[in-house]
Amino acid sequence: MALQENVRTHIDCGDCPIRHRAVCARCESDELKLLEEMKYYRTYEAGQTVIWSGDKMDFVASVVEGIATLTQTMEDGRTQMVGLLLPSDFVGRPGRDQAAYDVTATTRLTMCCFRKKPFEDMMMNTPHIGQRLLEMTLDELDAAREWMLLLGRKTAREKIASLLAIIARRDATLKLSNSRGQVVFDLPLTREAMADYLGLTLETVSRQISALKRDGVIELEGKRHVTVPDMERLLDETGDDTDGGVFA
Amino acid sequence: MALQENVRTHIDCGDCPIRHRAVCARCESDELKLLEEMKYYRTYEAGQTVIWSGDKMDFVASVVEGIATLTQTMEDGRTQMVGLLLPSDFVGRPGRDQAAYDVTATTRLTMCCFRKKPFEDMMMNTPHIGQRLLEMTLDELDAAREWMLLLGRKTAREKIASLLAIIARRDATLKLSNSRGQVVFDLPLTREAMADYLGLTLETVSRQISALKRDGVIELEGKRHVTVPDMERLLDETGDDTDGGVFA
DNA sequence: CGTAAATTTGAGCCCCTTCAAGTTAAGTGG
DNA sequence: CCACTTAACTTGAAGGGGCTCAAATTTACG
Known part of the structure; x- marks a missing residue:
């Protein structure tokens, strides 16, 4: 069980709780079929580190359930959280192979991971994924800017x-x-x-x-x-x- | 001259100084032709406000020359800059019709504006624009997160x-x-x-x-x-x- | 029940802000 | 060309909000 605890059985995309809000939200059923083939689930316990900044990332992922944090740390230990990841939020950046931030589970966390290379290939061929990702990224940028006001002036x-x-x-x-x-x-x-x-x-x-x-x-x-x-x-x-x- | 000072003659995209870095960077020559038809230039003097937060925006734009700032203001006057716009940076958000931030020219500023509706239509049909915009937005998100560390911890x-x-x-x-x-x-x-x-x-x-x-x-x-x-x-x-x- | 982690609370200090005044620089009109 | 004006900037003095250091308290859990 120790070794298997972060592996989950396959879930059908049609039954997925984040089906209509995640990066796959706009996908047609034939596109979902492709995603099904490259996806796998992982779960993490509260407190576990999902990714270390600088690590090689061979996948991107959607948060299915639970909460994770995105943090940046300075040499002397000062830490700043730069994002809060909730269900349906996207982790990783297509076209980048090293993680830019630490990702940590703050609750029990389930992620739907996609192998990076196939995902990037799919982005090239099906616009629905890229369109949705752009929308989500713009939302995150707005959230980050709102947070800048909070950090700088409140x-x-x-x-x-x-x-x-x-x-x-x-x-x-x-x-x-x-x-x-x-x-x-x-x-x-x-x-x-x-x-x-x-x-x-x-x-x-x-x-x-x-x-x-x-x-x-x-x-x-x-x-x-x-x-x-x-x-x-x-x-x-x-x-x-x-x-x-x-x-x- | 007073009324005309922020209108510029047409410049060919092929001669544009930001041709290879702006949102149009990946466009083919036939796509550029479409952009040429919906674009127009505007210039602003140092200190001039380009857009007020909450204003209706009927265009999106690229900074061609000069520097502009993106700022957010609280009721009591506290202000936080949330972005610095340099040549090739993109202004506006497809799919949103009201500006979320104040945009101000800090130097003399030239922008290449695209009428919003045609631009959005073009994004649907030609993936190159959306792909480049996604890339640029992800870069901006990284910059915003680096700035969060600065604001919060430095x-x-x-x-x-x-x-x-x-x-x-x-x-x-x-x-x-x-x-x-x-x-x-x-x-x-x-x-x-x-x-x-x-x-x-x-x-x-x-x-x-x-x-x-x-x-x-x-x-x-x-x-x-x-x-x-x-x-x-x-x-x-x-x-x-x-x-x-x-x-x- | 005992231990460790999370949280609360206190006391003193320091970095940054606030308020105020003075200085420099850039126009502008006579 | 110079007085005048105004915006930008610098510097000083004092106060306060949040930090640091320290200890007590609560909570979770084996």
Whole structure:
């Protein structure tokens, strides 16, 4: 079992939970057939490293289930998370054979991997994959730029509120709770991972979470289970446009 | 002349200085012909706003000459630059009709604009444009992530050194000076623009530039003309891997 | 129940910001 | 050509937000 634990039996693309959002979203059934042939599943335990920066990558992949992080590290150990990978997100870059970032599973993680060479060949011949990948990459670029604003200009309190709002919003769409009422979710990240995401120390993260709790913006059960009694109130704390934008 | 100053006569794609690096880089001559029909040039003076965030965008464009910035602003005025647009860089997003960021010319700027609808149609039919755009977007995403590390984890001194190194390196490739010896260039940005890029105040930028000058890392003539006597030394100050990477 | 990891909390300090003033540089009109 | 104006930049002094170092507390788990 030890050796086999990160190998999974084959799943039919038609039954895949990320079928309509992943890089394969636009593929026709004949294209899916080709993908079926080059794909394989791998699973990782929480905390396991999926890829080390600089490693040779002979595959690209989609996150099927679980959460992973993309991080960059300086020589002296300073670490910055540069991406949070959720189900349907894409890992790896066609045309590059060495990983640029560390990829780490923060929960149990299942990935749908494609052997790189066949995948690249397919990208050349079928536009649907490249089109979808472009769309996803543009979305990621927008997310990265939003994060640049957070890292460069927001206060610690605003940073925490922003992170909580993002997680809350994501969970709200999944659980279809009324997004302006009470929202409940579990933090998928440790305080240290949050610090690495927000460009803070873990102590500051802890202090600001305590402060938000003290001020009634959030409620905590244990360390990870969060209740947001008033989403509007949390959004006020992020520093972002409140109205959500007639134009946005 | 006032009304006409931002309109330019037609330039043949074959003679275009960014022909081999822009979004059109992979196009065949028949594809270029199609682009010729939907393109037009516009120029802007230094300081002029090209697009306001939220504006309706009926075109996408390539920077032909000059430098522009992409910035995001919070309600209270805090601003963060999220991109620096150099010749051959692409502006706008196919499939989106409202600008997500402010675009401002920092020098005299010439752009090659494509009417959006025809451009999008062409992307559907000719893969070369989409392929190149994907490549460029992935590069931008990498740049944005490198910037996240800078914003989140670097000190003010390291931030300044990193910015100078990027500009120096870019100018070095253009002027083919020996990249490990003396490098000379002009800063294309004001202190305030640098501050907005680096997530600092303009006072801190000024102080750190003075400090680097005092320490002999750079020499200044006037406010904008910079000489780097020892590029290696400057790179040491950035906090990045010195060796440049056997693996990188 | 015991150990280690995750988290919280405290105290002091330092880097960067804020506020303020002074200096340099680049026009502009007389 | 020079006074005037304004934007860009530099420098100083003081304060604060987040960091560092340290210890206590909670939680997870064998």
